[in-house]
Amino acid sequence: MIKVKLVGATGYGGVGLIELLLRHPEIEITTLVAASDTGKPISHFYPHLAGLCDKMVYSADEVEAAAEADVVVYSTPDKVGMQLAPAEVKKGRKILDYSGDFRFNSTQLYEDYANRLGIDTTHHAPELLKDSAYGLVELHHRKIANSKVVGNPGCYAVACILGLAPAAREGLVETENIICDCKTGISGGGKKPKPGFHYPEAYDNAYAYRLTGHQHVMEVERELSLLAGNSIQLTFTPQVIPMARGIMACLYGSLPQGTTQTKVLSAYKDFYKDNPFVRVSDTPGSTGDVRGSNFVNLTVACDERTGMLRIISHIDNLVKGQAGSALQNLNIMFGLDEMTGLNFPGAHP
16 A cells, blocks of 8 residues: 655645545555644544544654655645655655645746745755656656656646647647636635635625736646747636635637637547546536536637637636645556546536
């Protein structure tokens, strides 16, 4: 069995991974660590885990937190993983980090990312950046399989990159005026209530936020630029809507002359034919179709009348946008089938 130490176990990302690993046949949780909600079993804080996972949650300074593991998963805020990962790597352990600490391969790119968040721009493990992998399996399967350090992608980034990747690579969109119009549920703000993501503020309300400098834009622009072979800058509008989980990304751009719905749909199906978690259709869907699952549903609905590419991308922000992508990465890092522990439809309604 592959042994996992999970740091940040009591947040949404941590408990989401626990839920997934409970059904995994080849990975076991050995240690749960958190900065708060410690000293009791995880099922005390999340009663739905009672009898299924009753492991104690330790603080980082307790001796039990140093237990053996094959991989350490950091479901933690920015700046945490980079400070702890080097010591774990020296012990021969692999690293999977949920934050932006290892999504970029240079200190300059990390500085740009940190500036967008308004945090310290110093990277405390620069020696690990060069060989780290960006954990979007659909685009970087081989790199992930050969890396000891993987940076899990941002939730918006997953929805937007997978929604636009075929168009960028195949030249099915003019790259000058791409628009990502994205809506997320309240859980995207994390477990701790904060202004704008607090229930009384979000209920029966909808609003845009961080209209300039959202950190996930860097991931989207980088990946699409690599696919297109030229620099891409896009307009990104994140919005909160009153639901618990899910992302709907409506993606727009100008179609090259003569490009049809039939051509785009065919290209998308061909691009993702070997990616089991990406489902492409021309039928409108909803966040409910992917709720609780690791699937991304892409609707190709080009407007030939106006010459506009229109892709609608649906994911569950807590699964494909976070814990599901994490497990998908873990599977690839240890040579397992990427669907192991993830091949289920989610829940309806």
